[in-house]
Amino acid sequence: MITPFFTITQDEEFIHIDVKISHIRFSAPNIEMTITNELFVFSLPPYYLRLRLPYPCIEDDRATAIYDSKLEVVKIRIPKETKGQFFPDLDLTAKLLARSNEQGQVGQTPAMTANKPLIEELDVDNSKIDGSRVEKDMEEGEHFDWEVKQEIPTDPSLNVDGDGVRPVKYGFDNQYDHIVGVSISNGNDINELGNPEQTAPTDRIIERLIKENIKFDPEIYAADYVMETHPVDDDDKDFGSLISWKNPMIQKFLKWYKSEQSNNHNNNNSIIPVEFTKEEQERMLQLPRKSYLVNDSYKPEIFILIICLLFAYQFDIRENEGEHNIESAWTIGKIVPQFSFLDSKIVMQDDVNVLKAAIITCIRRALSYPFHRSYKLIMKVWDDVYYTLRGGKRFILKALLDLRELFRFHDIYYVYDKIWLEDLCAYLISDNITEGMIRNLAHDLKKEVSQIVKTDITFEKINPQDEQDNNDNDDDDDMIALNLEEIEMMAEDSYQQYQS
Structure with a gap:
């Protein structure tokens, strides 16, 4: 899982989320977004973003996601459940990313969790376990x-x-x-x-x-x-x-x-x-x-x-x-x-x-x-x-x-x-x-x-049909997902054909 860099703004009616993606070829069909009350989930493998907003939003035909290829940003708009309601602390990313059992800890700053102790105790007898x-x-x-x-x-x-x-x-x-x-x-x-x-x-x-x-x-x-x-x-x-x-x-x-x-x-x-x-x-x-x-x-x-x-x-x-x-x-x-x-x-x-x-x-x-x-x-x-x-x-x-x-x-x-x-x-x-x-x-x-x-257990491979076409443009190659069950079925079919 890779948590992408993101920014959030709001207006009277919508929450606007800009998700920065890079290193991958954008594929609109692979985007998945879900809105369940305060929980918003965005998935575009290998990127994954889960936010807990201060107040509920709704998922309807007003929700949109548009990809800006120049900025490499997915611009997302989701409607507020209550129009005109102000969502506080949208700039506190630690609070939005917190899991359900960490809500009481979101007041900690990144420095509090990132700093490691500077003292290590030496001369410990590692040969004994009590x-x-x-x-x-x-x-x-x-x-x-x-x-x-x-x-x-x-x-x-x-x-x-x-x-x-x-x-x-x-x-x-x-x-x-x-x-x-x-x-x-x-x-x-x-x-x-x-x-x-x-x-x-x-x-x-x-x-x-x-x-x-x-x-x-x-x-x-x-x-x-x-x-x-x-x-x-x-x-x-x-x-x-x-x-x-x-x-x-x-x-x-x-x-x-x-x-x-x-x-x-x-x-x-x-x-x-x-x-x-x-x-x-x-x-x-x-x-x-x-x-x-x-x-x-x-x-x-x-x-x-x-x-x-x-x-x-x-x-x-x-x-x-x-x-x-x-x-x-x-x-x-x-x-x-x-x-x-x-x-x-x-x-x-x-x-x-x-x-x-x-x-x-x-x-x-x-x-x-x-x-x-x-x-x-x-x-x-x-x-x-x-x-x-x-x-x-x-x-x-x-x-x-x-x-x-x-x-x-x-x-x-x-x-x-x-x-x-x-x-x-x-x-x-x-x-x-x-x-x-x-x-x-x-x-x-x-x-x-x-x-x-x-x-x-799934692997992404280039479509064999594309390899047969000998297309020089690699960007046009289609990727297909193969899981183990499919491979085993094909292997069994080939074996039975060989036997017969």
Whole structure:
């Protein structure tokens, strides 16, 4: 989701909203606008704007939206419910963008939320996790609101430094810069940003979406689908064995959970006991010795990062049936959008929340880069992620410490350990994340994954008819949306025709 730059004015009868859009080819049919009392929603993917106005407006034939191509602005006019009523605070964008549960906080200025603490506590023993706090942690579980969170947009032309270069930060809590760019000259194949050191967060989303659509190959997915549903002995991919493979880590959790149930231990606050090996203890000792003073508004991004990392990690484990290989770091890095595009916000569409968007993004990337591309395999991986989360912080930490070793000593990909993994592992050990938060995250994930359907996974491709016409004017190419259900139906039809 990208919140566009916008301005609002009013007259006696109408509210006038000017929405700045750029970087995309304008398409009027793709615009969606809804007005429900005080709530106004504008959607033109990847742009999304949700405003809560002081008083109700109405949706009738007087509502209009006109695109000014010179200014790259969509001029919107919506009627007031009560003619002549004055709408206060239309210049307070933070108040208009606030979600329903943030109305009491809109008095805070951007500076209040943007300023980060300047003190970090050092010499923290990262090798120990106090097990006595588990019960308290479970009681302090925070329920996150996964509704799309919008930030106050700024005029892009003002977002430059004295040299005319747009300054950007990335990595854990946006602490880093000038690290990934150096690795590109050394052959960083995970990075897909054209200019990682100067690409703003919103532009990273656009670039990622475009390149995901380009990378996805419907023919490869269709071929893999046929091999999965109609396997033969000489297939070069055995999806059946991968899907049925038993993950030892997950089997350990399930065995413990069944034991708890059989012993009538119905305490929902119980956590599987986890022992760290000597090697794992040494790895924890090598983590940064500091505590992190992270703004609460950034915490959802940390949980999204954990979800994406666990998905990529469990995908690689299942694809290689419990082992890593020489391509594991590349596979994980390509699947995780925070690595390949430094995208910690994740694009959101107009009717999904942050968590669902992260799930869809991981699925799209797992269907575009790894050797095995199977929706059924991916759903099995999501089960692995859920059970890893249900195992608690120590279970997650074991997985992340193992994942980190793939990057820590890599001569090129070590940069992702520096900007993401070492901080995340140290932060997970701290008291900032409780067992209750992890438990709630697991339940939220399971709920969202269960609601995903194949039609939700859509890729935009150039219409094959346009390619056959060999039209030299690329601007005239029509884009069509292909979802997995359509591709599988076409693959099945082709297979049946071949058989007959």
